[in-house]
Every structure is written in structure tokens, then in C-alpha cells.
Amino acid sequence: MIYFYDGTQTSFLTAFLLAYGDADAVLTSGSMQLALGEETRFVKADPARAKKAEKRLLALDAGCMEDLSTLLRSGDCDRDMVAMNYMRRIAEQGGPVRNMLADDAVLAAVECMRRVSFEVHRFHGFLRFMESESGALYAPISPDNDIADLLLPHFRKRLPAYPFVIHDVRRKKAAVYDGVNTFVAPLERAEVVLSADETAWQALWKNYYRSVNIPSRERLKQMRGYMPVRYWKFMPEFRGE
Template identity: 25%
Template structure:
């Protein structure tokens, strides 16, 4: 009988499900996020309780057989949120523990190849967020930015912004996933909170942001518009480097 291991959506939850797979010597199992699970009479559903100790043991076991880069691939693939990625990761781990040699670069295996491709897509999205995030100063004295990336890359962005903006308080909020990273001049931490998309509304801007900030945004937009040389405009090249789906982050695109 096939088992469906249902976890809470966290990376530690996924690793806890992997631990359960080995602990109970299962032959056939799929791992599914709770939000994506559906009742079935054909399989045995098992809800997995996240256990940080067990998750750590799985990760420690992987560290003995998989390189740092290989473990990064697993984590980045997880952050893709592709519905079937958990089973690809389980396949990767099963092959790792059953092989005497490294399998992380065995691209003859289509699932290993898939994890490699997905992790690269997530990495590209991470670097685009590094480049395109724009902060605005709130009335509370916090530099604030919103994002809605295709993949859940915010945990990967933490160190970049912590180093780059170490002298100011900031909050980057993922509108799609309803959580953010807050830096208080000492440490950065993931926080869950509800912020409405209306925070980006131009008509409500002064509710959230300082007058000086709004003047600066407008001046920057005017400068950008006037500094363009129409005869040298290459929209195809421009879109290649800054795809349209990222324009909503850029104040110069709003004027």
C-alpha cells in the first residue's frame, strides 16, 4: 500500500517526512504539502509532525554524502514550490543513501537533472530580487519593500540585504506568501504578518511613507524619463535585462 506523507510546508517538515519514510521502512510513498493534499481511499494518508531533531539528523546524514553545492540544490529546489518537487527531492535522497558514490551530478537520471534545472531557476530569481528590490522610507523610519517572486526566494535574499544595508532598519515583504524579513540593525529574522497590497497604491502612499520619500520617488521617475534618449531606445534589449514582470518594483516605471 502506498503512503501519502502530508507535511506542513516547511523545509524541516519535509525532512521530517523523509525521516518517517526511513524510520518505518516504507517501500512506496509520496510527500505532499498539507495545502495540496486530497483525501483518497487508494492510499494511506499520514500527517507528519515537524520534528526539528529528526530533520537535523536527515540533513546531517546528507552532509556526509552530498557536497555543500548539492545540499544547496535540494534547498533551492524546495523553494521552487513546484507541487511535485518533494518527490523529486525524496528520489534524490533515496539514491544518495543507497549509492556508494555521489549521484548529485548524475544527469542521466531525469529527476536529478530536474532538480539541477529547478535550482538554477530559483537562483536566477534570487539574484533578480537582489537587483530589483526598491526600498521606501515609512513614517515609522523603516525602509520597506514588497516583492512577489515566482519562487519563494526571500530566505535566500537575507544575507545579501543584511550586508548591503547594515546601517538601517528594513523590511522586505512577500505579498504572495504573507511573510517577510525584518532587520533591526542587529539581526535579520523571518516574520509572519498581514500587509495589504494597497500599501503600493499611489493614492494611499502618504498613509505609509514620508512626504520626502514620495518627492524623491517622483523626482527619480522624472529624471529617468528625461535622461532617456529616444533614438537609442532598444526595448527588446531592455526587456531582456529587466523583464516586465519586475517593473512593478521600480519607481522609475511608475512615472
């Protein structure tokens, strides 16, 4: 049986409860090619059932809901099954499994979570704000995983005086700090009027970037290893004159 769900945590937990007894269950929030005669079921989020599943799982592993939330943010196409197998292992084991690193299901989940949290760390560094006319900051990003809102606490602590918008252009959503509160909102396109000095600061940064390099020690492979090209798109130092 294939269980389709909408990608939310509530709906995942509802589906998990339904699919738990079915050893051949496939859980997915994407689209997939169906085999002939394959049975399918579209699972609607049921908060009461989800709560029940959550309560049971939390009794076994107090940290498992955070793990689940991280797993469901992953951009990997197999994340639903990875999450399913991981939660199933917790249920079977009757306790936390995250340190059972020689277990396939656990290993897949741990690696998947590591990719998500590593990308959060990367964006703490690679995100670039531009200053708008009003003084608010705007940063477009296009991350592999759904992490825009996970970036909020870091930048809020750091820049409390500046309202900012972190725009995930791929998922068309924005993580916003309005100077008081943080929230997430859908955002298709943003029109940003830059402040008078913004272009000059970007030029100065490009100038710095060029000056600090040691050309006789070129190591492009190492550079791309640390900072894959897909992250360059919104960084001023890689945009032409």
C-alpha cells in the same frame, strides 16, 4: 502511499525516512486530488528522526542540506517530489550527485535550485525600497519562491545604517533588519508613512528612467525577457503618475 508533510525541512526529512523504502511513495506539502482507495499518511515533524536522516545524508554529501533547503523554497508545484527524488539519488549513489547532469532526477533538482538562486539574484537588482518617515526602508515583493530571508545578508552588508523590512506580500511574511539583528516575522499588512521627499525621489527616478532610454531602438521583447512583467508591480518606474 501519499505522504503529506508541512513543507518544513524537519518534516520533510521525517517523511523521507518513512517513504524511502516505498518505491511508489508520493510526497507532498500541498493539496492533491486523491485516487479511489489511495492510502494517505500525514507525517508530523519528528526532530529525532529528522536528525538521523540528516546525519546519514550529510555523511554522503556535505552540501546536500543546503540543496534541500533551496529546493523546499521553490514555488514549483512539483518541488516535493523533485527534492525527494534528488535525496533518493544521493542515498542510492552513496555520494554527491549534483554533477550527474544527464540524470533526470538530478537535472530536475539542479534546474529547480537554479530558478531559486536566480530569483535571489534578480531581487538584488529589482527590489525597490521606499523611505518611511522614520528613515527605515520598506520594500514589498511578491517572488515566485520563498526567498525573502535570503535577501537579508546582501542588503544588510550594503546598507548597515538603514533598518529595513522586506515584505513578501504573497506569503505574508517579512524579513527584517532592525539596525542590529535580522529576523523573519509574519506580516499581513504594512502601513507605511512615507518620508517628505520620497515621492520627489521616485519622480526623479522615473524621469531618469525615461531619459536614459533610446526610443529609436525599441526592443520590448528583450526587455521583458530580462525583466518579466510580474516583477514590475512594485517598481516605481512602471507605476503611473
